[in-house]
Amino acid sequence: MAVEVENLNGKEINNQIMVFPLIANMVIAFISYAVTVRIIPKLKEKFIKANLFGIDMSKTTSDKVPESLGVVSGFIFLVTMVLFIPFAFGNNLLDKESFPYDEYVKYILALLSICCMLLLGFADDVLDVPWRQKLLLPTIASLPLLMVYYVSFNTTTVIVPKPFREWLGLSVDIGIIYYIYMGMLAVFCTNAINILAGVNGLEVGQSVVIAISIAAFNFVELSGPHWKANLFSLYFMLPYTGTSIALLKHNWYPASVFVGDTFCYFSGMTFAVVGILGHFSKTTLLFFIPQIFNFLYSIPQLFKLIPCPRHRLPKFNSRTDKMECSTTTFRYTDLNILGKVIINLFKTFKLIRWDEKGNTIVTNNFTLINLMLLYFGPMHEAKLTTVLLVIQVLGTILAFLIRYPFASVFYDVPGYN
Template sequence: MSQYWTAIAQLMLLPLCSALFTLYTLPKFLPLLLQKNLGGFDLNKPREHQTEKTPEAAGIVLLISFCIFSAPLNSHLRVSLISAGLLGFVDNVLDLKWRWKIIIPLFQLIELGMYHIGLGCIELELPFMNLKLSYLSPFLVIIYSIISQNLVNIYAGINGLEIGQSIVAQVFLFTYVTIRDGFSSILSLNLDFAILTALFVSGSFVLYQYNKYPAKAFVGDVYTYFAGSCYVASAVSGRAVVLSIFLYFMQIINCGASLPQLLKIVPCPRHRLLELRKDGKLYGQKCNWNNINQFSLKVFRRGLFEYQLFNYLMIIQIFVSLIVVFVALYV
């Protein structure tokens, strides 16, 4: 019983301390980021209304918070997730080429693969099928984590989207595992999963207050790399890898729509922008269907304010995630 209440205390206090640390530290870090030229103008808003640059790479504060308050987690998990965030920060500073974004994580995420070895094998929970891939599983986890980092990174472009999509996916993953296994079972047998999810969501929620429309800070690659790796680590520790893929349906669709540009079959600008018109609304580019943001605006056939587009995308993700979790649990 004492272990149960110790787990409850950790699950409550660590995320709370992480959120308070992020809340206190973030405003103090933002001017420092600007001093180091880590900032930029919001390209979805009129330039004449922006008197100064918006700080970028604000996700570094969440990473620092994670370093401090994640001590109870498995050491393999901590090393892999912290190194993923650091790689994102390096990308923010040095603007790494795509090949290094693939090659470096192959080695950096070995710790995550080692963590998975201790859990056994990946079981693909598909109808009429239960495949065990014990020998391939560490490699598959590393590849999945690399893909996840970049899926979050390219599904962006409007205020709050990187954080919003990550919180929704993490919350529904946690909901599924909790209903499937029971909360008491998670506390006694899988505390890593619960603490990791709670730390990430609590810190991300605070960061979202600065990144939501109109953004006071951009999260940067440091956040997207960290968020993608946290999601895969949560899926692995919660033994819900297959379900986690379905919960990433928005990111996967966006990546599929973006492949012609990512593979340079068609030109790919550095910032795949929406069209901002004088009425303050965003419109899809006439000949550009390169991501979900563009596609959504074309479906609505009218302009949307940036916060409206964000709300629509979140509603779609939440609705489909509900269906995915319901089918996985009850069908």
């Protein structure tokens, strides 16, 4: 009975610690939405005057659309997170002996990584950094994140799936490989969103769905043993969702602003931060199922095994006001052995449209966007974005099925993330 009372009291204390900061965080998230949605229209002309603008190739007009407005939502997010510090640590501000310095350092360095990625993303928008060099940007920005993980946790042990435990045991310490994995996670999250882009509202829309998915997971896990890590994640996800929804309102079809690579990098690093420091990096990847598919599908063109045009965006048909598959043209004999294997594999599984014109072959570009247009036919841009976001939601449902009902098939250790 004493143990039950102690556990009950512990839960009551946890609830007291969680409730006030969480409510404050929700209120700040709503305020950040209101500020972002109002300030973006006021800054559009300033971006155009600074030559940060583009022309929407999917429209019949040639109006200038301000570019890189993701920096605005990112900046407001960072300001919001700084203003939230007294609420997050208010219970311990007056007692230096009980102040959670380790949690505070983790919080600050998480913001530092996100801030670095925001600045590097904006630099990319301004300087147009080559694609291969873009891989270095999240690697640099993730260094503070990896340092705080090393100082605070330095846990590099992974649970072995049931079928392999007879040979490897219950767990394996993979050492530095785990840090390489976390660095690669940051690189993947930032670039995966950037690759699945090109139609109004898609970059921000998919990011909002991922953020809500992570927040839903965190709320479920608040009743578990890792409630502190999930509360830490919620502190970031709720304001992020508020600022991103505000940006989506202006980026939805017909977009009055473009978000730029700045938003993609800022979003990816935010997801990597909460996944790594919240100890659910594998679960975070589950919410990227459409992005993982799109990346794997894009590999032949990204690594030049199949000719890759500068832009793989779907084509806009001004006559029908619909988006159509964009294509790439090549000679089959010009491909290397690996390229021939991949192109035939994609052809077998109906992942490409194969048109032979004399000695040349015409296929759709290898992106999830073009694949949807291949399967469902030409679509209006707003409908195309909606279809892709529905796929993102279905990916979230699949992620929760894998994380909870199916995980027990391979793992039976409490707290697997």
